[in-house]
Amino acid sequence: xxxxVKGGERAIDAAHAWLxxxxxxxxxxxxxxxxxxxxxxxxxxxxxxxxxxxxxxxxAALALKQARGDLVEAVFLLRAYRTTLxxxxxxxxxxxxxxxxxxxxxxxFKDLPGGQILGPTFDYTHRLLDFALxxxxxxxxxxxxxxxxxxxxxxxxxxxxxxxxxxxEEPASDTPAPDLTRSPLQxxxxxxxxxxxxxxxxxxxxxxxxxxxxxxxxxTHAFVGELRIGTVAVEADLPELGFAIEIGEIELTECESVxxxxxSKTEPAQFTRGYGLxxxxxxxxxxxxxxxDRALRWQELGEDFTGAPAQDEEFVLSHCxxxxxTGFLEHIKLPHYVDFQAELELIRRLRAAAGxxxxxxx
Amino acid sequence: xPATARQSWLSLLxxxxxxxxxxxxxxxxxxxxxxxxxxxxVMVQGRTGGTGAPFSLGEMTVTRASLQLDxxxxxxxxxxxRDRDHALRTAALDALMQTAAAPTxxxxxxxxxxxxxxxxxxxxxxxxxxxxxxxFTLMRGEDA
Numbered sequence: 328x329x330x331x332v333k334g335g336e337r338a339i340d341a342a343h344a345w346l347x348x349x350x351x352x353x354x355x356x357x358x359x360x361x362x363x364x365x366x367x368x369x370x371x372x373x374x375x376x377x378x379x380x381x382x383x384x385x386x387a388a389l390a391l392k393q394a395r396g397d398l399v400e401a402v403f404l405l406r407a408y409r410t411t412l413x414x415x416x417x418x419x420x421x422x423x424x425x426x427x428x429x430x431x432x433x434x435x436f437k438d439l440p441g442g443q444i445l446g447p448t449f450d451y452t453h454r455l456l457d458f459a460l461x462x463x464x465x466x467x468x469x470x471x472x473x474x475x476x477x478x479x480x481x482x483x484x485x486x487x488x489x490x491x492x493x494x495x496e497e498p499a500s501d502t503p504a505p506d507l508t509r510s511p512l513q514x515x516x517x518x519x520x521x522x523x524x525x526x527x528x529x530x531x532x533x534x535x536x537x538x539x540x541x542x543x544x545x546x547t548h549a550f551v552g553e554l555r556i557g558t559v560a561v562e563a564d565l566p567e568l569g570f571a572i573e574i575g576e577i578e579l580t581e582c583e584s585v586x587x588x589x590x591s592k593t594e595p596a597q598f599t600r601g602y603g604l605x606x607x608x609x610x611x612x613x614x615x616x617x618x619x620d621r622a623l624r625w626q627e628l629g630e631d632f633t634g635a636p637a638q639d640e641e642f643v644l645s646h647c648x649x650x651x652x653t654g655f656l657e658h659i660k661l662p663h664y665v666d667f668q669a670e671l672e673l674i675r676r677l678r679a680a681a682g683x684x685x686x687x688x689x
Numbered sequence: 690x691p692a693t694a695r696q697s698w699l700s701l702l703x704x705x706x707x708x709x710x711x712x713x714x715x716x717x718x719x720x721x722x723x724x725x726x727x728x729x730x731v732m733v734q735g736r737t738g739g740t741g742a743p744f745s746l747g748e749m750t751v752t753r754a755s756l757q758l759d760x761x762x763x764x765x766x767x768x769x770x771r772d773r774d775h776a777l778r779t780a781a782l783d784a785l786m787q788t789a790a791a792p793t794x795x796x797x798x799x800x801x802x803x804x805x806x807x808x809x810x811x812x813x814x815x816x817x818x819x820x821x822x823x824x825f826t827l828m829r830g831e832d833a
Contacts, residue, residue: 376747377747380747380748381730381747381748381749381750382733382747382748382749382750383749383750383770383771385770385771386750386771409730409748412728412729412730412748412750413727413729413730414729414730414731414732414748415729415730415731415751415753415767416731416732417731417732417734417745418731418732418733418734419734420734420735420736420743421733421734421735421736421746423735423736423739424739424740427810427813427814428817429813429816429817430817430820437824438824442821442822443821443822444817444818444820444821444822445820445821445822446817446820447820471816471819472816472819473812473815473816473818473819474815474818474819474821475815475818476811476814476815476817476818477818477821483739483740485738485739486740497736497737497738497739497740497741498740498741499736499740499741499742500741500742500743501743502742502743503743504734504742504743504744504745505744505745506732506745507745508745508748518737518742518744519737519742519743519744519745520744522735522737522744523744523745523746526735526744526746526747527747560700560704561731561733561749561769563731563751563767565699565765565767567755567765568695568765570692570693570695570696571696572696572699572700572703572767573700573703573704574700574703574731574751574767574768574769575703575704575749575751575768575769575770576704576769577733577749577769579735581739583738583739600738602737602738602739604735604739604746606733606746606747
């Protein structure tokens with residue numbers, strides 16, 4: 328059977344023209360610039376960069392404008408652009424202990440060295456709509472208060488616990504990192520590969536999984552040992568010169584969870600760790616990532632597999648990518664005329680056979 | 690941390706706002722482009738638990754360029770973002786900083802850029818410091 332496969336061109340052109348018009352919205356309302364999106368919708372920009380796995384605020388803002396604010400569509404645009412870029416190299420691992428922090432809190436120690444630094448947080452706001460923001464031509468808010476920065480170092484909370492041997496060690500190593508954008512995901516995955524997949528995973532998916540562990544599906548008794556947001560310098564080797572330079576600065580959100588301890592006859596009890604690191608400012612995702620990372624470590628830590636989704640590496644890693652998920656989900660809206668025709672034929676024959684009391688012919 | 694002077698200026702230039710660099714160093718000296726500015730990516734790595742094994746965190750956009758001045762001095766650049774002029778200007782300054790022009794450029798371009806970077810950092814640190822929680826504890830009767 329032949330199926331018409333051409334003829335939609337004019338309709339598609341018209342659909343795209345209408346899309347452009349809808350994207351612009353009412354022309355009486357001023358056009359939105361990518362710079363406005365970058366500056367005033369920065370958390371949406373951050374999310375697109377994290378899930379698009381490409382740190383470039385201007386491109387993420389452009390993607391958001393083009394996608395009419397659809398985050399997953401914007402992530403898709405950024406991923407597609409990413410594939411056109413030549414890879415010049417790999418950075419040295421960033422040193423989050425040297426982060427210039429804008430926020431740093433611990434839920435485990437009140438008086439930790441360096442203190443609790445709240446930063447520009449939504450916490451403690453009343454979540455009441457602020458109608459003043461709807462007024463046009465608002466003057467910029469007054470500058471935020473300043474104080475003399477302390478010269479105290481800001482040690483990681485896990486480093487403090489590590490001094491007394493109360494938490495498992497995370498010894499430095501120079502094992503080359505795997506990269507799932509270069510070689511396809513293979514299971515079982517190393518922790519490094521899992522962390523890459525989680526760092527670019529859909530925030531909503533990770534949030535739900537992390538929440539499920541809190542509710543008992545693979546419980547790990549997590550505390551937020553520390554959450555820090557700030558900028559770090561990115562160092563990379565300059566091959567022409569044979570040394571490393573700082574090539575830029577990126578904002579990161581890091582969460583270290585401190586989890587239920589384990590011990591044995593030979594080893595004293597110790598806390599265990601989960602880790603979350605996300606490009607941009609996204610503490611919901613960083614906390615989620617650290618909980619899911621910890622849940623996935625059940626085997627390594629000798630825990631039981633309870634059948635919880637968050638413990639199931641294949642389930643988590645195969646379904647956490649929203650571009651991949653969207654691609655497969657939405658493909659079913661595309662023409663399946665022939666497949667469906669076959670099913671239709673079959674159901675008609677089954678019904679005909681049932682009506683005549685005979686077995687259907689294959 | 691950058692160890693040598695060259696690492697230090699290359700790092701400073703890479704992290705400087707391109708528009709500010711263009712304002713301080715508008716005219717490129719005569720040069721031969723060895724590698725035209727090219728946009729690409731670098732895979733940024735993190736460490737498991739902050740201190741452990743490296744993992745691939747995600748990429749960032751970068752631009753690289755190389756050029757040679759008429760005097761033979763060669764400059765390279767690898768800078769964050771997609772600004773071709775930023776890369777070319779950085780490469781030109783890298784080449785010039787290896788010549789007799791270095792003290793002048795140090796004073797007129799690098800020193801202001803360094804001061805502005807430190808001021809930006811200090812301004813953020815001061816705002817962060819203002820949000821640091823100063824807990825106070827009520828003394829209980831039996832402790833008095």
